[in-house]
Amino acid sequence: MNASTPKRLRVDLLPQPGLAYPDVVLVVDVIRATTTAAAFLEAGASAIYVSAGLEQARAFKDHDVVIAGEEGGLTPAGFDYGNSPREALEAPVTGKTVVMATTNGTRAAHLAAATAKHVLLASLYNAHAAARLANDLATEEVAILCAGAGGRVGLDDTYTAGVLAEFIQLMGSYDLQDGTLIALATRRTYPDPLEPLSLSLAAKSLQRVGLEADVPFCARIAASPAVPVLEGRVGEALIFRRYQPQRAGAASSEG
Amino acid sequence: MNASTPKRLRVDLLPQPGLAYPDVVLVVDVIRATTTAAAFLEAGASAIYVSAGLEQARAFKDHDVVIAGEEGGLTPAGFDYGNSPREALEAPVTGKTVVMATTNGTRAAHLAAATAKHVLLASLYNAHAAARLANDLATEEVAILCAGAGGRVGLDDTYTAGVLAEFIQLMGSYDLQDGTLIALATRRTYPDPLEPLSLSLAAKSLQRVGLEADVPFCARIAASPAVPVLEGRVGEALIFRRYQPQRAGAASSEG
Numbered sequence: 001m002n003a004s005t006p007k008r009l010r011v012d013l014l015p016q017p018g019l020a021y022p023d024v025v026l027v028v029d030v031i032r033a034t035t036t037a038a039a040f041l042e043a044g045a046s047a048i049y050v051s052a053g054l055e056q057a058r059a060f061k062d063h064d065v066v067i068a069g070e071e072g073g074l075t076p077a078g079f080d081y082g083n084s085p086r087e088a089l090e091a092p093v094t095g096k097t098v099v100m101a102t103t104n105g106t107r108a109a110h111l112a113a114a115t116a117k118h119v120l121l122a123s124l125y126n127a128h129a130a131a132r133l134a135n136d137l138a139t140e141e142v143a144i145l146c147a148g149a150g151g152r153v154g155l156d157d158t159y160t161a162g163v164l165a166e167f168i169q170l171m172g173s174y175d176l177q178d179g180t181l182i183a184l185a186t187r188r189t190y191p192d193p194l195e196p197l198s199l200s201l202a203a204k205s206l207q208r209v210g211l212e213a214d215v216p217f218c219a220r221i222a223a224s225p226a227v228p229v230l231e232g233r234v235g236e237a238l239i240f241r242r243y244q245p246q247r248a249g250a251a252s253s254e255g
Numbered sequence: 256m257n258a259s260t261p262k263r264l265r266v267d268l269l270p271q272p273g274l275a276y277p278d279v280v281l282v283v284d285v286i287r288a289t290t291t292a293a294a295f296l297e298a299g300a301s302a303i304y305v306s307a308g309l310e311q312a313r314a315f316k317d318h319d320v321v322i323a324g325e326e327g328g329l330t331p332a333g334f335d336y337g338n339s340p341r342e343a344l345e346a347p348v349t350g351k352t353v354v355m356a357t358t359n360g361t362r363a364a365h366l367a368a369a370t371a372k373h374v375l376l377a378s379l380y381n382a383h384a385a386a387r388l389a390n391d392l393a394t395e396e397v398a399i400l401c402a403g404a405g406g407r408v409g410l411d412d413t414y415t416a417g418v419l420a421e422f423i424q425l426m427g428s429y430d431l432q433d434g435t436l437i438a439l440a441t442r443r444t445y446p447d448p449l450e451p452l453s454l455s456l457a458a459k460s461l462q463r464v465g466l467e468a469d470v471p472f473c474a475r476i477a478a479s480p481a482v483p484v485l486e487g488r489v490g491e492a493l494i495f496r497r498y499q500p501q502r503a504g505a506a507s508s509e510g
Binding site for chain 1 (some may be wrong): 407
């Protein structure tokens with residue numbers, strides 16, 4: 001909010017254990033965890049718990065709790081749902097808590113939560129709302145943290161970071177860092193979001209388990225205003241709820 | 256050399272401790288370590304020792320050994336040279352060993368050397384020769400490993416990886432991975448190499464210590480055929496020498 005020093009717009013293409021986040025972080029795992037989290041909120045879930053692992057997620061199971069996640073792309077034993085945003089959007093989860101356990105997205109969310117003031121789950125699906133909220137909340141920095149896959153950068157996440165960065169730049173004055181310029185270059189190289197998403201290793205992994213129909217869903221830009229925002233913790237799990245600008249009255253303008 | 260399976264062209268935008276390299280690695284720290292290493296060979300140095308640290312480098316000092324490196328961009332106490340490619344190209348080092356100690360480039364070279372069959376130091380300065388040699392040596396994979404800076408991706412190194420990837424693609428059939436597509440997108444976004452190099456954090460750090468005149472040197476593409484290739488170790492240091500295609504006869508065609 002200091003007019004003399006522009007905020008920083010930072011993109012980290014991979015989670016790095018040593019990195020600290022002073023302000024706002026948008027966590028991106030576009031294929032599929034952060035897309036699916038927004039889709040569960042869109043379907044009416046009251047909260048998303050991002051659990052540290054499959055075993056920890058199973059321990060949450062209860063009558064008003066459903067468990068969703070993946071192991072090698074597929075629904076783990078004993079889970080109610082996989083990690084498919086198509087399935088999430090149709091799931092009867094109104095008023096329920098959804099516990100999610102995935103691999104790369106979970107790791108990135110926990111890294112961000114260790115230091116950041118605000119942690120949001122972002123994807124192409126909620127890109128405009130997530131970018132707007134990040135710009136509104138930030139006082140010094142918006143960081144976009146890409147989950148990647150197994151320690152390697154993802155074309156899908158980097159592209160999504162570029163889309164988010166482009167929206168954020170439209171809303172305020174930001175200093176751009178190296179990772180941001182790389183993400184913007186990637187975004188500008190591919191006019192159609194389905195192309196970089198389909199070329200990514202994450203999409204190829206889905207093809208191998210017959211779930212490639214999730215990719216076009218993940219490629220939809222700004223179809224949802226539902227932004228999961230970190231509100232607290234229960235044990236090791238991070239609690240995300242849908243952002244409500246003013247709890248009374250103005251909420252209807254969000255969706 | 257198996258015609259039925261194309262080789263992989265991989266770009267890692269940051270060194271990651273867990274990653275393994277089965278075949279050829281091009282290590283890139285374009286501002287400035289891998290540019291400077293090639294410039295020292297161009298100036299006639301017989302070998303480059305990439306040392307693990309400043310103290311280890313000082314221990315090598317001898318009558319036919321010079322020590323070069325940086326600490327916060329500047330020449331460390333007791334060193335003969337800094338990490339400037341302009342200075343390296345003019346240095347009277349014919350027949351001498353140059354021991355180099357830098358930060359990010361050194362770490363990346365040691366990571367690559369831990370597993371790879373062939374390790375080359377690459378930059379824009381020797382981009383064409385390095386790409387050609389990597390393509391010639393590879394049987395299954397060419398990996399381009401960007402040094403980055405302090406755990407963050409560098410626009411300068413990512414752009415250079417894109418230039419190298421573009422040359423390598425012209426020479427053979429390769430499967431492209433996510434990092435490669437990101438590097439190629441970055442390369443295609445900036446027609447003039449001086450622009451991404453000047454925008455990078457590495458260049459801004461040089462400006463702060465008055466060494467920004469090194470940036471245009473680092474932005475020269477394919478000005479040198481000198482490619483440092485890992486030949487062995489002495490203690491913790493990696494020994495690089497100029498690649499000689501056939502020791503007798505054909506060497507003159509290289510330079």
